[in-house]
Amino acid sequence: MTAAPAVEKAEVKPDEEFPGIAAPDTRKGYGGYLVAPEHLVEVVTKLRDEAGYNYLSSATAVDYLEEGKLEMVYHLYRITGGPALVVKAQTPRDKAVLPSLVPLFPGADLQEREAWDLYGIRFTGHPNLKRILLWEGFWGHPMRKDWKEPYFEEETKPFDSRWPGGAVFRSEQHNPFGHNVKYPDGFTLEGWTPEADKALYAGLGTVTDVNAGSLKTDQIVVNLGPQHPSTHGVFRIAATLDGETIVDLEPVMGYLHRNHEQIGERNTFLQNIPFTDRLDYLSSMSNNLGYALAVEKLMNVKPPERAEYIRVIMVEMTRIANHLWAIGFLLNDLGAFFTPALYAIQERELILDVFEATAGSRMMCNYMRFGGVARDLPDGIEARLNELAFERLPRKVDELDAYLTNNEIIRSRCIGVGVLPAEQAIAYSTAGPVLRASGVPYDVRRADPYSIYDRFDWNVAVRYNGDVYDRYLIRLDEIRESIKIVQQALRDLPGGEIQTGKPQYQVRVPAGEAYGRVDNPKGELGFYVISTGKPNPYRYHVRAPSFINLTPFGEMCKGHKVADVVVILGSIDIVLGETDR
Amino acid sequence: MYGLGILRGLGTVLTHFVNTYLDDIRWLGRRYYNPQALAVRQGPKTAGIFTVQYPEEKLVTPEEFRYIPFLLYEVKEDGTKEDRCTSCGICAKVCPPQCIWIERTTDPKTGRPVPAPREFYIDIDICMNCGFCAEYCPFDAIKMDHDFEIASYDRTSAHIFNKERLSTSVDYYASIRPTNYAREEVARAEKEAKKAKK
Amino acid sequence: MTTLEKPVSDLQVPDDIQPNIFITTLDKIYNWSRRSSCWPMMFGLACCAIEMICTAASRYDLARFGMEVMRPSARQADLMIVSGTVTKKMVPQIVRLYNQMPEPKYVLAMGACASGGGPFKEGYNVVSGVDKYVPVDVYVPGCPPTPQALLHGLITLQRKIDQQSIRNVPWYQPGASEPIPVPILGPDIIDPRQAPLLRDRAARGLSNSLTVADRVKE
Numbered sequence: 001m002t003a004a005p006a007v008e009k010a011e012v013k014p015d016e017e018f019p020g021i022a023a024p025d026t027r028k029g030y031g032g033y034l035v036a037p038e039h040l041v042e043v044v045t046k047l048r049d050e051a052g053y054n055y056l057s058s059a060t061a062v063d064y065l066e067e068g069k070l071e072m073v074y075h076l077y078r079i080t081g082g083p084a085l086v087v088k089a090q091t092p093r094d095k096a097v098l099p100s101l102v103p104l105f106p107g108a109d110l111q112e113r114e115a116w117d118l119y120g121i122r123f124t125g126h127p128n129l130k131r132i133l134l135w136e137g138f139w140g141h142p143m144r145k146d147w148k149e150p151y152f153e154e155e156t157k158p159f160d161s162r163w164p165g166g167a168v169f170r171s172e173q174h175n176p177f178g179h180n181v182k183y184p185d186g187f188t189l190e191g192w193t194p195e196a197d198k199a200l201y202a203g204l205g206t207v208t209d210v211n212a213g214s215l216k217t218d219q220i221v222v223n224l225g226p227q228h229p230s231t232h233g234v235f236r237i238a239a240t241l242d243g244e245t246i247v248d249l250e251p252v253m254g255y256l257h258r259n260h261e262q263i264g265e266r267n268t269f270l271q272n273i274p275f276t277d278r279l280d281y282l283s284s285m286s287n288n289l290g291y292a293l294a295v296e297k298l299m300n301v302k303p304p305e306r307a308e309y310i311r312v313i314m315v316e317m318t319r320i321a322n323h324l325w326a327i328g329f330l331l332n333d334l335g336a337f338f339t340p341a342l343y344a345i346q347e348r349e350l351i352l353d354v355f356e357a358t359a360g361s362r363m364m365c366n367y368m369r370f371g372g373v374a375r376d377l378p379d380g381i382e383a384r385l386n387e388l389a390f391e392r393l394p395r396k397v398d399e400l401d402a403y404l405t406n407n408e409i410i411r412s413r414c415i416g417v418g419v420l421p422a423e424q425a426i427a428y429s430t431a432g433p434v435l436r437a438s439g440v441p442y443d444v445r446r447a448d449p450y451s452i453y454d455r456f457d458w459n460v461a462v463r464y465n466g467d468v469y470d471r472y473l474i475r476l477d478e479i480r481e482s483i484k485i486v487q488q489a490l491r492d493l494p495g496g497e498i499q500t501g502k503p504q505y506q507v508r509v510p511a512g513e514a515y516g517r518v519d520n521p522k523g524e525l526g527f528y529v530i531s532t533g534k535p536n537p538y539r540y541h542v543r544a545p546s547f548i549n550l551t552p553f554g555e556m557c558k559g560h561k562v563a564d565v566v567v568i569l570g571s572i573d574i575v576l577g578e579t580d581r
Numbered sequence: 582m583y584g585l586g587i588l589r590g591l592g593t594v595l596t597h598f599v600n601t602y603l604d605d606i607r608w609l610g611r612r613y614y615n616p617q618a619l620a621v622r623q624g625p626k627t628a629g630i631f632t633v634q635y636p637e638e639k640l641v642t643p644e645e646f647r648y649i650p651f652l653l654y655e656v657k658e659d660g661t662k663e664d665r666c667t668s669c670g671i672c673a674k675v676c677p678p679q680c681i682w683i684e685r686t687t688d689p690k691t692g693r694p695v696p697a698p699r700e701f702y703i704d705i706d707i708c709m710n711c712g713f714c715a716e717y718c719p720f721d722a723i724k725m726d727h728d729f730e731i732a733s734y735d736r737t738s739a740h741i742f743n744k745e746r747l748s749t750s751v752d753y754y755a756s757i758r759p760t761n762y763a764r765e766e767v768a769r770a771e772k773e774a775k776k777a778k779k
Numbered sequence: 780m781t782t783l784e785k786p787v788s789d790l791q792v793p794d795d796i797q798p799n800i801f802i803t804t805l806d807k808i809y810n811w812s813r814r815s816s817c818w819p820m821m822f823g824l825a826c827c828a829i830e831m832i833c834t835a836a837s838r839y840d841l842a843r844f845g846m847e848v849m850r851p852s853a854r855q856a857d858l859m860i861v862s863g864t865v866t867k868k869m870v871p872q873i874v875r876l877y878n879q880m881p882e883p884k885y886v887l888a889m890g891a892c893a894s895g896g897g898p899f900k901e902g903y904n905v906v907s908g909v910d911k912y913v914p915v916d917v918y919v920p921g922c923p924p925t926p927q928a929l930l931h932g933l934i935t936l937q938r939k940i941d942q943q944s945i946r947n948v949p950w951y952q953p954g955a956s957e958p959i960p961v962p963i964l965g966p967d968i969i970d971p972r973q974a975p976l977l978r979d980r981a982a983r984g985l986s987n988s989l990t991v992a993d994r995v996k997e
Binding site for chain 3: 623631632633634635636639640648649677678680704705706707708709710729730731732733734735736740
């Protein structure tokens with residue numbers, strides 16, 4: 001949230017309730033409250049229990065190199081809607097220790113592990129603090145501002161070597177190993193032992209004597225992935241099994257960790273847009289929108305009417321395409337190999353055709369700009385969108401519904417499997433269809449409206465059982481709601497400009513912080529951006545829904561069979577580009 | 582009744598199956614290699630067979646489609662080629678993964694820069710096809726190509742495109758993006774007229 | 780099904796190469812059958828994997844090329860489509876999978892990331908091209924390559940298979956083929972083939988932690 005207004009609306013003022021412990025953040029363009037680390041747990045507990053801030057959306061670290069400090073930023077929301085309450089805690093860089101919030105919000109688990117991995121903040125009281133995106137034994141904490149990667153050229157883009165000198169080179173030519181590799185000085189192969197998997201297996205719990213009958217079986221650890229057709233990419237599940245039953249399970253990720261955030265801090269603001277396409281690569285339009293909203297908050301620009309409508313149409317089309325894909329591949333995971341997916345992909349292809357004609361690419365749309373969209377709808381696309389939204393998609397969704405929903409096999413495999421109760425769903429910070437299928441009607445489009453969603457007539461889809469079947473149904477519901485929104489947007493689509501001001505390749509972004517969030521098809525996608533007034537963001541963090549939705553995965557699977565794990569994972573609907581970033 | 586859901590599902594599959602034959606009868610052997618049939622088969626009215634018989638027939642590429650960038654040159658009346666690029670460097674600056682290298686020409690006598698590139702490289706192993714270079718080029722000198730059939734056996738020699746490999750005539754551009762070309766030509770003519778007035 | 784037959788000439792065959800006719804005819808059958816049943820491994824890495832799945836789906840239909848049988852097990856696959864960014868954390872698994880594939884095996888690097896690191900090349904966890912570790916047969920540029928571009932890449936691979944001869948293909952040569960040493964996850968990824976270089980640099984007191992910027996200055 002920019003500056004003060006958002007915080008003023010909140011009824012709680014931590015600085016008045018905790019004098020001397022919490023103080024408003026007075027840096028220019030910043031908001032929220034700085035809390036003394038030793039009182040962090042106390043303050044957050046009170047905010048959660050008494051003020052109702054029971055949903056921890058995002059927890060991330062920022063490295064203030066010049067001040068010698070690391071800062072954790074927590075965005076707390078009320079699950080009933082409304083703006084954020086931002087709480088921050090600082091710790092010295094050379095001895096970075098903060099209290100863990102996992103006992104309060106289990107949803108902070110993976111996020112704190114990420115902060116430890118990339119920033120080296122030690123969280124006291126964290127039950128399982130080990131690296132998450134990189135491997136145990138990796139040298140250094142790469143998101144710290146003074147850590148340089150092997151292909152490091154300059155602090156910020158554009159690089160000087162590109163123009164006007166322009167002597168082309170491949171980075172590997174200049175690296176002694178040619179492999180994007182560097183080792184600590186004095187490193188020798190002989191004095192080193194691998195520890196990557198040891199830590200993982202040590203953390204897996206085993207339960208002895210589940211039912212101490214006459215037949216005793218040993219518990220074994222089984223790995224699914226990273227190369228496994230059911231894991232939707234390069235995702236790994238380490239599970240302790242007792243026979244076929246899951247005793248303990250831990251998601252292992254980072255196999256697609258592409259350093260999105262570090263590259264994002266090197267890029268200029270504009271250059272980040274095509275990179276956001278590659279986060280959740282099934283719904284690039286929504287990612288574009290989330291990032292554009294965050295930066296527009298800082299820049300204080302608003303897109304023209306027509307651009308707003310085009311944005312909504314494109315984003316909702318993305319949601320339809322994404323949910324079709326998710327349903328198709330959930331069925332794949334159930335064993336209905338490829339036929340349902342083929343039907344879903346066919347409709348998705350028709351939507352992608354629209355994206356290709358409008359944005360230029362099927363998947364990597366790169367369509368939104370700060371204060372507008374890249375180009376207007378070309379001739380004939382409106383007609384095609386109308387045909388899709390009014391005629392084809394409703395018919396095809398009904399067909400998919402008839403094809404799958406009452407299928408007895410699907411019902412018996414899905415109903416009652418992987419149940420996530422509402423209280424847990426909130427505590428684990430899940431978002432999107434996973435949260436809404438558990439009976440929590442929380443949709444950012446309604447709870448904290450952005451763009452022009454308040455103008456349309458639509459309902460927040462919600463289901464109450466929180467099992468795999470409901471997570472399947474809610475995606476069908478959301479497709480229907482999205483079709484409704486697209487129909488209204490197409491009906492009301494005004495003419496006019498599509499961009500505020502002239503398109504610029506260097507945007508001026510005033511100093512400050514902003515947290516822009518949108519309801520991505522996967523859940524709440526947030527971008528936390530800090531600008532220092534320079535052409536590049538100082539901090540660029542992505543609150544990835546796929547990543548955080550995985551926090552309760554182990555809990556959801558316990559007690560089920562191995563075959564159910566695959567289905568539960570499919571029902572969460574993760575995309576590894578976003579999970580690992 | 583147990584099993585009804587499965588039967589209904591099978592009915593949906595059967596409809597799809599029958600649709601392919603209905604589609605066959607509709608086009609009577611002219612379903613493939615026929616632009617009209619392709620447009621219907623790949624449009625929002627498609628039912629039955631959805632397959633495009635690549636490489637014999639290809640999907641119609643929309644005008645905005647982008648793949649690898651290329652440089653434009655104009656052929657003058659005397660047959661010489663003139664690059665539109667002035668080596669201003671905006672594309673190299675805006676390129677998100679920084680895959681463009683431009684070497685500016687300098688006048689050998691005065692040592693001052695000349696508005697033309699001596700060399701222009703794009704590392705297509707880094708290029709992310711985002712189209713920013715084309716979007717922000719003030720001279721319409723770099724555009725995104727439609728040609729995607731560029732698979733190769735070796736990347737060490739072939740995947741850094743130099744100026745020679747990148748240069749394509751304006752006519753080609755006009756053929757792949759007619760609407761954009763027409764719009765840009767109007768804008769260019771206006772600019773020229775303004776300049777002449779001054 | 781799409782085939783890429785070369786035009787058959789009806790030239791008279793000279794006597795001295797008559798014995799080879801058998802081999803060339805055999806080659807043709809051999810290559811045709813391998814080319815038309817080149818089963819890819821079901822192995823998706825990143826964004827490109829989505830386009831690969833779309834290629835296998837009804838619109839582009841890999842089955843027309845005999846490639847519809849995507850095998851989740853490396854033991855049954857002929858072709859590894861490296862579809863996406865290869866990260867350091869993933870590369871040991873990729874090399875292991877490659878070693879598990881039976882000969883004849885092919886590798887297709889799909890997209891900019893798999894070919895040379897792509898837009899994420901500068902990142903600390905990204906390998907600058909899968910060919911740093913496993914030999915690649917065909918590179919398909921694009922980010923991501925459209926399904927048609929991938930099909931073109933696969934046709935290019937078929938063309939390569941067509942040019943091979945049973946007499947000199949490596950997998951019928953005496954001696955077992957050596958597996959590629961699996962990289963190790965150390966302080967950074969360690970390629971065992973580079974251990975001598977590492978030792979040499981350590982012995983000569985050279986720094987191993989130079990960045991590109993330092994090297995350019997040097």
